Amino acid sequence: MLLTLREVAASHRALEMDGAVPEKQAERSRAAAFGGGAVIGALGGLIGLGGAEFRLPLLIGAFRFAALEAVILNKAMSLIVVAFALPFRMGSVPVAAVAEHWPVVLNLLAGSLLGAWVGAGWAMRLRSGTLYRVIAVLLVLIAFALLSEMLLAGAAAGIPSQISPLRMVAGIGAGFAIGIVASLLGVAGGELLIPTLILLYTVDVKLAGSLSLAISLPTMVVGFARYSQDRSFAVLGRNRGFVLVMAAGSILGAFVGGQLLGVVPAVVLLPLLAGILLLSAAKIWRHTVV
Known part of the structure; x- marks a missing residue:
């Protein structure tokens, strides 16, 4: 499947550079984008995430976008997916429950907003080869963050949930780091926010998923x-249809994956997904700009 996606995407981009993309070829490329987005969205949905951490390697490896362009495209699609995910979760986690924890949201936002601005600035200044390696290292970090979720059950039991001055400083620092990572990868950051919310604020995992979306969107x-x-932002204009189609596939996949949440045991699923990220990281580390 990955080989098919790579062939279709490479052919599409080669034709696009020549200024002529035949209608059938464009349709095939969009079909691959929708299918890839759906598969990745489903993978993320199975663990309560949007799947952007898996979509980035696909954009770089299969669809052959340059590092910064892939991050920007991933960021655009992540925004769309999160915007849809918030109302989807209202049925299982009421707005009142999220609003009740507004001090936690504001605490992490105080760091994540600045981190997002700083991280994007770094990404725009880094050389392409360096950015590939930064992305690879961060994917490894995300892989270990996923594995850590298996160890979180009951880890924060008995810890008071009030926001003390120490916890507030820790929250700002954690938010800043998460904002940087989210910007550099073009992801929502839920894979880092959810463990932080559980460990630092003793929030229930279900509520943590909704709180992470409320923090991720701004x-x-x-x-x-x-x-x-940055001038690379023009990639969105050139690939508007691609973005919308892949985002639609990601939304559908995330919804389907969410319905299957818990069907595959976490002890099996999380190591498998972490392994996929580690393999992707290795390939991106070796990636060279042609």
Whole structure:
């Protein structure tokens, strides 16, 4: 499947550079984008995430986008997916429950908004080869963050949930780091926010998923605004249809994956997904710009 996606995407981009993309070829490319987005969205949905951490390697490896272009495209699609995911979760986690924890949201936002701006600025200044390696290292970090979720059950039991001065400082620091990572990868950051919410604020895992979306949306908007100042942002205009189709596939996949949440045991699923990220990281590390 990955080989098919790579062949279709490479052919599409080669034709696009020549200024002529036949209608059938464009349809095949969009079909691959929708299918790839759906598969990745389903993988993310199985663990309560949007799948952007898996979509980035696909954009770089199969669809052959340059590092910064892939990050910007991933950020745009992540914004769309998160915007849809928030109302989807209202049925299982009421708005009142999220609003009740507004101090936690504001605490992490105080760091993540600045981190998103700084991270996007770094990404725009880094050489392409360096950015590939930064992305590879961060994917490894995400892989270990996924594995850590198996160890979180009951880890924060008995810890008071009030926001003390120490916890507030820790929250700002954690938010800042998460904002940087989210901007550099073009992801929502839920794979890092959820463990932080559970460990630092003793939030239930289900509620943590909704709180992470409430934090991610404004954080991504700030990073997106920063990226709009770079000339690589034009990739969105050139690939508007591609973005919308892949985002639609990601939304559908995330919904389907969410319905299957818990069907595959976490002890099996999380190591498998972490392994996929580690393999992707290795390939991106070796990636060279042609």
